[in-house]
Amino acid sequence: MVRVAVVRFPGSNCDEDARRGAEQSGAQAYFVWHRDTSLQGADLVVLPGGFSYGDYLRSGAIARFSPIMQAVQAHAAAGGGVVGICNGFQILCEAHLLPGALMRNAGLTFVSKPVDVMVERTDTVFTWAFDRKTPVRLPVAHGEGRFVADAETLARLEGEGQVVLRYLKSSPTTEGNPNGSSNDIAGICNAAGSIVGIMPHPERVVDPRLGSADGLLFMRSLAGVRALSGAAR
Amino acid sequence: MTYRVHVRVMPRAGLLDPQGQAVEHALSALGFAETRTVHVGRAVEIEVDAKSRDEAEARARLMCDRLLANPVTEDYQVEVEAD
Numbered sequence: 001m002v003r004v005a006v007v008r009f010p011g012s013n014c015d016e017d018a019r020r021g022a023e024q025s026g027a028q029a030y031f032v033w034h035r036d037t038s039l040q041g042a043d044l045v046v047l048p049g050g051f052s053y054g055d056y057l058r059s060g061a062i063a064r065f066s067p068i069m070q071a072v073q074a075h076a077a078a079g080g081g082v083v084g085i086c087n088g089f090q091i092l093c094e095a096h097l098l099p100g101a102l103m104r105n106a107g108l109t110f111v112s113k114p115v116d117v118m119v120e121r122t123d124t125v126f127t128w129a130f131d132r133k134t135p136v137r138l139p140v141a142h143g144e145g146r147f148v149a150d151a152e153t154l155a156r157l158e159g160e161g162q163v164v165l166r167y168l169k170s171s172p173t174t175e176g177n178p179n180g181s182s183n184d185i186a187g188i189c190n191a192a193g194s195i196v197g198i199m200p201h202p203e204r205v206v207d208p209r210l211g212s213a214d215g216l217l218f219m220r221s222l223a224g225v226r227a228l229s230g231a232a233r
Numbered sequence: 234m235t236y237r238v239h240v241r242v243m244p245r246a247g248l249l250d251p252q253g254q255a256v257e258h259a260l261s262a263l264g265f266a267e268t269r270t271v272h273v274g275r276a277v278e279i280e281v282d283a284k285s286r287d288e289a290e291a292r293a294r295l296m297c298d299r300l301l302a303n304p305v306t307e308d309y310q311v312e313v314e315a316d
Contacts, residue, residue, distance in 0.1 A: 058303055065300075094303070101305040103244075108251045148248060148306055180249065 002223055004029040005042035007072070009052035009063050011087075017203040018048050018085065021215065024206070025223035034066040044081035044125060044222060045072055047088030049141070049201060059102065059144045060090035069095060081125035082195045083222065086142055089187070089197030098188055098197045099157070100149030106180025110143040114212075115178055116168040117186045117200060121161055124193035129220040135168060136214040138200035140186075145179040145199040147188070157188055164189050165198050235282055236289035237314040242302045243274035277301055286313045 004022040008015050008031050015031065022029035032039060034052075039045060052063035063069070069091075076082045076097055084092040092098045105111055114137050122130040149157070157163055165187030169176040177184045179199075187198030202215030244250045250272050257271040279296070283289035293311045302309040 057301070061300065061303070093305075099305075101303050103248070103306055104251055106249060106251050108255055146249075150305070180251075 002027045002043045003041055004044050004046060004222055005032045005039045006030070006046045006048055007032055007034060007066075007068055008048075009034045009050065009066060009087075011051040011054060012048050013050040014085065014201055014203055015048040015050070017201075017206075018046050021203045021206045021219035022046070022222045025216070025219040027223035032068055034063070034068050037067050037071055039068070039071045039075055042075065042080070044083065045075060046222070047072070047082070047084040047091050048203075049086035049088060052087055052091065055087075055144075058090075058094070059087060060092075060094040063087075063091045064095045073097070076195055079192070079194055083126045084197040085201060085203065086140075086145075086199055089199055090144065092195065092197040097195050098190065099153045100147055100188070102144050102199070103146045103148050104144050105142070105146055105178070107178075110141075111145070111178045112139070112141040113178070114138065115140050115176075115186070115200060117165045118168055119164070120166055121164045121189065121193065124164055124189045124196050124221075126189075126196040126198070126218055126221050127164060129217040129224060134217075136202075136217075137205075137212060138202050138214055139204050140178055140200045142179070142199055145181065147181040147185045147199075149182065154182055157185070158183065160191055162188050162191065164196055165200065234284065235280055236286060238279045238281055238289055238293040239312045239314070240277040240279065240293060240297060240301055241274060241310045241312075242277065242297070242307050243272055243309070245306055245308050248306060274307070289313050 004027040006019045019029045090102045119134045167177040167184040189196040202218035205212040205215040253272040260268040297309045
């Protein structure tokens, strides 16, 4: 059974959603505290959403120095799967596990609404359960989700297929890119697909009774991470 | 010796600065028609123990590189108060 560690920082939210989503998809999912130093044999780590450390200084800037992040860095360096959702994505950028940065939304306001995104890359630890590029509707809830990177990094992300999720500009109902993100990027990964950061919250929509189950395949990807790492090796 | 260091972190020129734009609009609305551009950043004051001003500045720059500024989106200036 795949072991999924969900890291809790002071100010995390949707951590329980992520844990339950992974568990319901068949993983053995559990919490680790930001002061812990061990991931307890995790196959995959989830950095959940929220406002770790009150977003002081910059979103994710302080969480990066939590004791648990040393274990996450080591896990990532060894090829282990790491997924960051929303604040987790911000932390991954601050920790230099993913390139670029997430800045204040272009419209300045906190945006909380469903958005239509395209799953563009399906051979990652967070998307391998999708068998092809697929449009999904997921909620976003962030004030700092505008992805920026220098031109060279953006070209590399596009050229190497490291854009995992992209806001659908043409969406008639959700008005496309909600934050002014470069190239409409909603999520990226490292070259191997083992580290993924996305702004939308699939863990919030895993049951039709909650309005949508579009997030289910992300959770199933978490639970089946071994299938990918097995194939990659 | 204790030195007082002033760090100024600003959004990198050329990147969209919606906060600066919002303040710019507000100033114009207040009647400050002379306002051309506004950028909003952050100021950090640090008291550091160091053997010299140069050392205090060097350490503060390291603090900026490692934490206080995001190298992707921000630039910083460091000033050490006179002894």
